[in-house]
Amino acid sequence: MxxxxxxxxxxxxxxxxxxxxxxxxxxxxxxxxxxxxxxxxxxxxxxxxxxxxxxxxxxxxxxxxxxxxxxxxxxxxxxxxxxxxxxxxxxxxxxxxxxxxxxxxxxxxxxxxxxxxxxxxxxxxxxxxxxxxxxxxxxxxxxxxPERLALMDRTTVAWGSPATPAEDFAEIIEEISQEYDVPINVDKEKANILVTLAPAELGDHTKAVADMAKILNSIDADWTLCSDGFEASNIGFINGDLALQKKLTMKLIETAQRIGAKTLVLPECGHAYGAARWEAARWYGGPVPVNVVHMTEFLDDLVSTGKIKLDHVDETASFHDPCQLVRRGGVTKAPRQIMEALGLDLIEMEDSGSFGWCCGGGGGVVSNTRADKLRHKVFDLKKKQFEETGAKRLVTACGQCRITLTMGAKHINWNQETDSLLELVANNLVT
Amino acid sequence: MNCTKEFTHNAPFVHVLMHEITVLLGDLALNGKEGAIDLRGLPLLDQDKKQLEDLLGRGEVSAIVNIMGETQIWETAYSGVWWLRHKDTGDKVISDQVAVTIIPEILKTHKSDVKSSLERLRTVFKTEEKREDGNSHDHEQLR
Amino acid sequence: MTTNSSGKKNLTTGRQPETLSDMLQRRGVSRRAFLKYAAMTASLMALPPTMANVMAANLARARRQSVIWLSFQECTGCTESLTRSMRPTLEDLIFDFISLDYHHTLQAVSGHAAEEARRNAMKENKGKYIVIVDGSVPIKDGGIYSMIAGMTNLQILEETVNDAFAVVAVGTCAAYGGLPHADPNPTGAVPISDLVKDKPLINLPGCPPIPEVMSGTLSYVLSFGKIPELDHLARPLSFYGETIHDRCYRRPFYDRGLFAKSFDDEGARKGWCLYELGCKGPVAYNSCATMKWNGGVSFPIQSGHGCLGCSEPNFWDMGGFYKPLSTGLGNMGSALAGAAVAGAALGGGSAWLARKHQGEYMKNLVDHEKDKAGQNSKKEN
Amino acid sequence: MSKRVVVDPITRIEGHLRIEADTNEKGAITSAFSSGTMVRGIELILKGRDPRDAWGFAQRICGVCTLVHGIASVRAVENALGYKIPPNAQLIRNLMIGAQYVHDHVMHFYHLHALDWVDVVSALSADPKATSALQQSISGHAKSSPGYFKDVQTKVKKFVEAGQLGIFAQGFWGHKEYKLPPEANLMALAHYLEALEWQRNVVQIHTIFGGKNPHPNFIVGGVPSPISTDPTATTGGSAATAVNIVNLQEVRNIIKRMRKFVDDVYVPDTLAIASFYKDWFKRGEGLGNFMCYGDFPMDGTGDPAKWMIPSGVILNRDISKIHPLDINDPEQIQEFVSHSWYNCSKGKKTGLHPYDGETTFNYDGPKPPFDQLDVDKGYSWLKAPRWRGKPMEVGPLARVLMLYGKGHEPTVELAGYALKKLDVPITALFSTLGRTAARTLETKIIGDQMDGWLDTLLANIKAGTVQVHDDSKWDPSTWPSVAKGVGFTEAPRGALAHWVVIKDGLIDNYQAVVPSTWNAGPRDHNNLPGAYEAALEDHHTLHNPKQPLEIQRTIHSFDPCIACAVHVNDPNGKELVKIKVQ
Amino acid sequence: MELLEFARGPALQSAMVIFVAGVLWRIIGILALPFISIPSRARKGVLPEGEVKGWFEGIWRRMWPHKSFIRQALFSTINGHVYHIGLFVVVFLFAPHIAFIKDLTGLSWASLPSNLVNAVGVVTAASLIAALIHRLTNPVQRLISTFNDYFSWFVTLAPVLTGLLAVSHLGARYETLLAIHLLSIALLLIWFPFGKLMHAFLFVVSRGATGARMKHRGAQI
Structure with a gap:
């Protein structure tokens, strides 16, 4: 060769x-x-x-x-x-x-x-x-x-997050709280639930933060965000920077331990789940002392135990399975149960669940701009499969997927929004 | 003969043999060329051989040659097709042949045998003349 | 007939021996008998039936063939076998077709007179006599492991073969060295083909050979004055052209996968294939399955014992009579145990090395990380 | 003036035998030397092999005795492994051994021995009518017409006239020692040919049970001839094995034919011929010591009381006292190599029991071609076995004497009849012709037993017992790591035993001490001659040293089987000593 | 016959020795490496024995592709099954082979009729040839294939072909064909531990480990 x-x-x-x-x-x-x-x-x-x-x-x-x-x-x-x-x-x-x-x-x-x-x-x-x-x-x-990934790596090493320096965190959250008019707990000394975020949620998807707060507040949960432990995405996991991966993971665990959290809720992010749910034990040296759950699992629990009630949307929808969450993470049923609770008429794509095609942006590819051309090609596959379902909504449970799908659609001027499951839940919450 | 019906049940080998015999007989009829098939050289089961024997049937001529054990010869139902069965002195079949010929070679008397029997006949004739007591088992010698 | 053995003028000299035809006619044996004999022999040798007439005519013209039979390192089984020949019989052979001029087991006289008989026959039939040999020839240590009349077998063989027309090695010992040649071959036994290079040679192996194979081959040579078509081991193709397995009546059981598992189980009693009990039929080229033994009564496989493969070279060393052909030779238990230990040790060793490397790399990596951290901090500065 | 007469090859025997005899000026033999001149080293070849295979090798020790070594071998292995073989197998083996006896003895008499007594040339001048009368006077044999004898005579006459004498060439025809009238010669010659035909039928018993003859097949643990249980067997279907109803009936027929020949031809011929050579009842005795191992067990070799032929030793012609014999006793059976071409680490004068036997090639004879052996040194590939230091004769004579001594009724009766008919005393048996006569008697005694064995076998089959092989110890993994065993049999030529040591499933040591070693062995360390040598030294005078017919007669009376007799063993697995050829 | 003796004797013996030593070398060389495990908490409901179950599920589940992949994997899977089952039948259900194994290990079992095994052998050979054609024509396989793949293919097909020739007595005398067959087996045995044929042993670990890992996460195996 x-x-x-x-x-x-x-x-x-x-x-x-x-x-x-x-x-x-x-x-x-x-x-x-x-x-x-x-x-x-x-x-x-x-x-x-x-x-x-x-x-x-x-x-x-x-x-x-x-x-x-x-x-x-x-x-x-x-x-x-x-x-x-x-x-x-x-x-x-x-x-x-x-x-x-x-x-x-x-x-x-x-x-x-x-x-x-x-x-x-x-x-x-x-x-x-x-x-x-x-x-x-x-x-x-x-x-x-790839240099783009290296850049993010360096940023994360310096900031503890690829996009947001810790010192700006509280300020940004405050803005979000005001914008959506939702009280958001930050830096509580002690809390039962430690909520973490993905980079996009402090950028394009700030509504997700508000939605999450809305839901947590609705059930009177004892929760908080922490400015020294909010970053759930793990660029080390993706890039192959083990030292960084360890550092980021340990930060979350230490924060949870410090505030006495029993549950660590991960944002709608695929690789965050892989890093914190499965690989964290490697750095901690054993099963981590907090219960690590993905936002989707968390919501599913609330829905299935009846802690929250949802209005019915009554629309057709298809679900894009985030690979790290579903195929690699085993969370297949949870998003579907939530969609059912939302009254969405789920039309599965030809390959779905564990066999679904990747959005094309996972594993850092979406951040790796030089791979855009390839990624767009790949996007066609997803688009085709979605179109075949004839569903109205395209729903997913991973911020990265959502970005990739949105960018993909934009690239070909395809008028299809990608919905976040969290946002759907929050929008239809019966209060 | 309604062999055709039986053929359908028969071992393919017997079928092939019958065909071979037909070809040989054709040769004999048209060119006077003789032929023979040695059944010992073929992987026939006893049943196959029996089947072939039955298929060919028995014709008008049969003979027994008594030399080094018995040899049975018969013309099959198809004239010109002969069956030669050689047995040894222990009465075991040691060779089965199908000969396609006007008359099997072994039945013919050879010229030299004619000559020597003539000589012997003359000797016996003389002995008979010479004999005085008329009580002899000399016919034994003539075997 | 002279009664004086020292007198050189016996009845064989000074007269042209008559043809078989003359002789048999005078005995009242008809030409039909010839024909029948020829038909049977042709059948035996798988010659076309039409050859019978040619054979009969040739035989009638032939003279009794002088045969000198040399016995070396042997067990006399081959001679015993020849006496069992049913068609032609030994009597037919020695009285009507051949002149067995030297044969230890059958000839009347011993000692010097016996040797004289051999030398006379050689002189009188120079270039025309056939030498039949049974038994191998030991060549180790000057050949002292087998001697006759004060001569080694090799000396007698050389002396006798010199003026022969052809040599027939009967039995596996003469053909391939046989039992004396079996590992470790203590006496340096060799087959005749190793010693006789410049004469036509026919091998008739078997332990012993089928009697009719010996007598039939002799009849052929007598009828046609030449040796029959041979395979690469100098065996007549008409007798050794196919394996016993190919002609075995138990073959259908092999094809159907029905095997006797022991010598007296239900399969054995039903005549199933003996392959698994070590039958060497598939590699034994011989006529046992078609001609059978001792007048067609049976043959080893029919009687229930696998074929030993006795018509094949080195059959004694083919791994045991009861080892199926598909098995390896020799007991590999200890070798495999050794291999297992060695393999495990190598595997363990390589894994140990790998782990060691990993340890070293880990250390290097840590050092390297330190360097990198240093560099990074430098950069930031 | 002593003159050395050399007879080599001794023909009409099995194997390669050389006799050298010193004669005085009158031609009388003063001392004789028996030399086996061929060795193959079969016991060396057997070392390290599967003991289950041993019979095949051992059997090829001899193609004339053909099954005896196979039997001894499987018995040795069975003995080592503690086998008890199924009764049917024992019966089939008995039938095969019995057939071997009858076959071997008759062939020996007519084809190997007769020409010592029968003058072929004399037969040409016989009157067929008188021959017919002679035949009819001695038995009811069917082939007795003058025409029949005339045919035989013509056949031989034409044969002789044709000018190629073949096996009869250079014969000692007309020798003074040929004393039969022409008619008796013609009758014997006719039977020579008949016996050839007859024996082909007898060996079919071996073929049915063992697949072929020579060298039928055997198997450790029984016999390899399963009894067909398939109903199609009778029609010769593809499921037939050799042992089925049809073939068992054939066995019956063969036994019938073979006994008839013994009764009508063999026994009368022996008595008729012997009556012309009564002086040979007075010479060729030899040792006067006789030994039997015993044979024909009905249930394995375990219980001597059930053997048809007993075991024991007779010393100095005293048949009233039969000494007990233990072949496993190292004091009793030993082999010596003082005059053999072997070495012994304990000195050439030491005798060793076969279990401890130790032998290495050590040829110190003359370099071939040679005229004469140096009998002061080694002169044979045979060793010299001894029982308690004494040379022994084994064979039919030993067995008949043993049966006679033990009062075996058929033997006493038959021997009495024969001695009376010949008008000679019992002591006449200790002779060349006595040996030959004993062989004839024994043939009848054993042949007469065979119907009974077949009856029992058929009864067993009828009762549903078809087992012929016990494979419980077939797998070598069931064997002890070390096992020793001896297998013995009475071969037609005498007492035969094989010793085997099995180690880790393979043969560690294998030994055979065979009849012809006892009989044909050379002198021992005490210069005591072997049986052949002693017999030749007993009243033999050669009429014509160039025609040593007398030597042939006595040697043939033993029915030599030299390939059997020569073996070599090397239990310590030492390198064979390199032989220096002078 | 000398060739056959060589094949049955030294050739097969040394091949067996190399096979046994090589297989153990490779297996132990792999299994004695450190077991790197990440001790995360298993998904709820996956008991400790669940992972063991996952191990076996992994081994079993990968016998056949998931529904989503069937279309793309159809040829490879069916053809693969044909020659794997074919090889199994030919190797383990042919009486002479059972005899070989029995001689070696003392274990034996019932055989299939030889004619049937021959037919299976023909199908197996055809299937292997199809596999090669696929490998040569499929761009992916052609790209990733190395000497190991082609040689392993060759040493697998060779005994099948030579065995078929031997039982049908085609091309040469039976003993020569048998010898060649045995030599081809010797070659197979010698190559086995060093090439990809080791997957015959290793699949237990590779499938099993993934099965256990996925079970641990509650994911699709």
Whole structure:
């Protein structure tokens, strides 16, 4: 395969050798029994391509998911596999070159949303999405990630959030509170529920903050936002910056512990769920001491226990399943139950639930502007499937998805709004 | 003969053999060329052989040759098609042949045998003349 | 007939031996008998039936063939087998068709006179006699492991074969070395084909060979004055052209997957295939299944024991009589146990190395992070 | 002046045997030396193999005895593994051994031994009518017409006249020692040919049960001939195995035919021929020591009381005292190599029991081609087995004496009839011709038992007992890590035993001490001769050293089987010693 | 016959030794790596045994594609099943093979009629050839395939083909064909631990681990 790649981004002023060393060191460190078995058991059936929107929409075989981790595979074979000493000694598996890493940057970052659809189709059960995520660790350490993501990374390192410095937080919330006329608790000393936010909710989707407050207030919950622990999105999780991921995760947990919260409510954000619900334990060193729930799960609980009542909307709607929440997170029923409670006539897309197509912007792709072209292509798939349902509303439960879908629609001048489930609930709350 | 009906039930091998015999008989009729099939060389089951034997049936001529055990020869219901069954001294069948010919070679008397029997006949005739007591088992010698 | 064995002028000299036809006619044997004999032999050798007439005519013109039978490292089973030949019988052979001029087990005299008989036959039939050999020839240590009349087998073979027309190696020992040649071949036994290179050679293997294979082959040579068509192991194709398995009446059971699992189970009693009990029929080229033994009574597989494959080279070392053909040779238990231990050790070792590397990398990574932190802070400054 | 007469090859035997005899000026043999000149090393070949396979190798020790080594081998393994084989298997084995006896003895008599007594050339001048009369006077054999004998005579005459004498070439025809009248010679010659035809039928018993002959198949734990239970078996359907109703009936017919030949031809011929050679009842005795292991058990080899042929030892012709025998006793059975081409680490004068046997090739004979052996050194590939240090004769004579000594009724009766008919005393049995006569008697005694075995077998089948093989110990994993066993049988030529040591499922050591080793073995450390040697040294005078007919007669009376006799064992697995050829 | 002896003896023996050592080397080399687990709280209702159940569900569930993927995976799946089942039948239900296994392990079971196994063998071979054609023509598979894939294909097909030739006595004498068949098996055994054929063992872990992980999250397996 010729490695004529687009120009790859790089960060820092590391020497070429040091980049490779960093990448390799990190790659190697990711291999435990499970990842090693994944590496060993691929039969090259190529089915994963059929599950990947980047392949399906472009027809370019280089987007075959299992092919996206070739340097990672190579690092495994050369350093960690059972025959690694032999391969090294006879140089049967060559060392990974910088050129290769750069070539693969696009495949690992631009054309993978970590949606995990490939994982579901793989007859060997290889969790390819997980492997791509792990491969990103090494790429990050090598300073070889798309510059847009790197920028966000640096911002987050500095601010604790990719968009909002902590010191501005209280001010912004105050504005939102005034704008929507909803009391919003901030920085309570003690609270039962710690609510967290996604970056867009302090930007485009401020209504979500108000809606959330509205709902929580309606049930007289003991809740709060904290200016030193509000950021639920985890750019480290996406970029492969483990140190950052740890820092962000621990901040949430520490904040929850400090205020004595029993429940940590995550915003409508997919990867926040992956980072805080599943991977947090890695940094905490065990099951985290608070109950981490996604906004959708939280709402579903309120609806199903009758704590809130909703007006019926009586419209047709289809649900876009956020990958990290549904396929990778197991929250499939909750959004559908909420929609039922809203009286929405749910028309499922051809591939729905765990098999739904990604919006195309997950895994940082939406932020990675250089991938826009590819992302738009992918969007067509989603659009087509939605249109086939003939439903009026397109609903989702992830801010990133919502942004991606909205941007996609805008790009092709498609007049279709994407609704947030939270907003729908708040709008139809019976008070 | 209503073989056609039976053919449908028969082992394919027997069918093939019947065809082969037909071809050989045609050769004999048109060109006077003789032919034969050695059944031992073919993977026939006893039943197959029996079936073939039944299909060919029995004709007008049969003979027994007593030499090194018995040899049974019969013309089948199809003139010119002969069955030759050689047995050994222990009365075991050691060879089955279907010969397509005017008369099987083994039935013919060979010229040299004619000569030697003539000689013997003359000797016996002389012995008879010479004999005085008329009490002898010399016919045994003539076997 | 002379009674003086030392007198060189016995009845064989000075006269042209008559043809078989003359001889048999004088005995009152008709040409029909010839024809029947030829028909049976042709049938036996899978020659076209029309060849019977040619064969009969050839036979009638032939003279009794001088045959010298040499017995080396053998068990006399081959000779015993020859005496069991039903068609033609041994009597037919030795009285009517061949002149068995030297044969330890059958000839009347011993000692010097026996050796003299051999040398006379060689002289009188120079270039025309057939040498039949049973038994292998030990060549280790100067051949002292088998000696006759003070000579090694090799010496006698060389002396006798020199003026022969053709050599027939009967039995697996003569054909392939057989039992004496079996591992570890203590006496350095070799087959005749290793020693006789410049004469036409026919191998008639089997332990022993089927009697009619020996007598039939001799009849053929006698009838046509040439050796029959042979396979790559110098075996007549007419007898060794197909495997026993291919012609076995138990073959349909093999095809249907019906196998005897032990020597006396229901399958064994119903005559099912003996493959799983170690039958070597699929690799044994011989006529046992069609000609059967001792007058067509039975053959090993019919009687219930698998074929040993005795007409094949090295059948003694083919892994045991009761090991199915599809199994490997030899007991691999300890080798596999060793392999398992070695494999486990290598696996453990490589994993240990990998873990070690991981540890080192982790340390490096931590150091590197420190550096990076340093750099970042520098940058911010 | 002593003269060395060398007879090599001894023909009409199994294997390669050389006899050297020193004669005095009158031609009388003063000392004789028996040498086996071929060795294959079968016991070395057997080492490390599957003991279940051993019978196949061991059986090929000899193609004439053909089944005896197979029997001894499977019995040895069965003994080692503690097997008790099913009664049907025992009966089938008995039938096969019985057929072997009858077949082997008759063939020996007519094809291997007769030409020592029968002058083929003399037969040409016989009167067929008188021959017919002779035949009719001695038995009711059907083929007795003058025409029949005339045919035989013509056949042989034409054969001789045709100028190619084949197997009869160079015969000692007309030798002074041929004493039969022409008619007896012609009759015997006719029977020579008849016996050839007859034996083909007898071996079919082996073919039915063992698949072929020579070398029928055996199996450890029984016999490999399942009894067909399929009803189509009778019609020869594809499900038929060899052992079915049709073939068992054929076994019956074969037994009938074979007994008839023994009664009508073999026994009368023996007595008729012997009556012309009564001087041979006085020479060729040899050792006077006889030994039997016993055979024909009805239920495994366990209970000696149930053996038809008893075990024991007779010393110095004293048949009134039969000494008990234990073949596992290292004091009783030992093999010596003092005059054999082997070495012994404990010195060439030490004898070893087969379990402890130790042997390495050590050829110290002359370099071939040679004229004469050096009998002061090793001179045979045979070893010299001894019972309590004494050389023993084994074989039909030993068995008949043992049966006679034990008062076995049919034997006493038959022997009495024969001795009376020949008008010789019982001591006449200790001789060359006595040995031959004993063989004939034993053939009848054993042949007469066979119907009974078949009856029992058929009764068992009728009662639904069809088991012929016990596979409970077939799997080597069921075996102990070390097992030792001995399998013995009375082979036609005498007492035969195989010893086996099994270790971890494989043969660790394998030994065979066989009849012809006892009989044909060389001198031992005390210079005591073997049975052949002793017999030849007993009143033999050669009329013509170039025609050593006398030597042939006595040697043939033992029915030598030399391939059996020569074996080599190397229990310690040592490297074979490199042989220095002089 | 010498070739057959070599095939049945040294060739097969060394191949078996390499196979056993190699398989253990590889499996232990993988399984002895550290087990990196993230001890998050499992989804409510997923009991500890639920993850074990997930392990087995993972193994079982991936036998057949999910409904959403059936259209795209149809050929690969059906063809894959054909040759996997075919290989299973041919390898484990053919009497001579059972005899081989019995000799090696002492275990045996009932066999299928040889004719049926032969027919299955033909189908298997055809299916494997179809798999290769697919691999060569499908751009994705062609791109991601390496020597490992083609050689593994070859060593899998070779015993099937040589076995078919051997039982039908085509092309050469039976013992030669049998020897070639055994040699092709030896090649398969030698290659097995080092190539992708190891998925025959590893699928238990790869499917199982994903199954357990997804079960833990309450997600689709």
């Amino acid at each position: 010729s490695l004529t790649a687009k120009k790859a981004d790089q960060q820092g002023d590391l020497s070429d050798d040091q980049r490779i060393i960093n990448a390799m060191h990190t790659f190697v460190n990711d291999f435990g029994l499970t990842a090693a078995t994944y590496m060993e058991s691929c039969v090259k059936c190529g089915l994963c391509a059929q599950a990947c929107q980047f392949y399906v929409t472009t027809g370019n075989p280089k987007y075959t998911p299992i092919g996206k981790i070739r340097p990672f595979q190579q690092a495994y074979d050369r350093h960690m596999g059972p025959f690694a000493p032999v391969y090294r000694f006879f140089n049967l598996v060559p060392a990974v070159t910088l050129k290769e890493l750069k070539y693969w940057q696009e495949l690992i970052y631009d054309s993978c949303t970590l949606c995990g659809r490939c994982t579901l189709i793989c007859p060997m059960g290889i969790d390819i999405a997980e492997l791509v995520k792990e491969a990103r660790h090494g790429m990050f350490e090598a300073g070889l990630i």
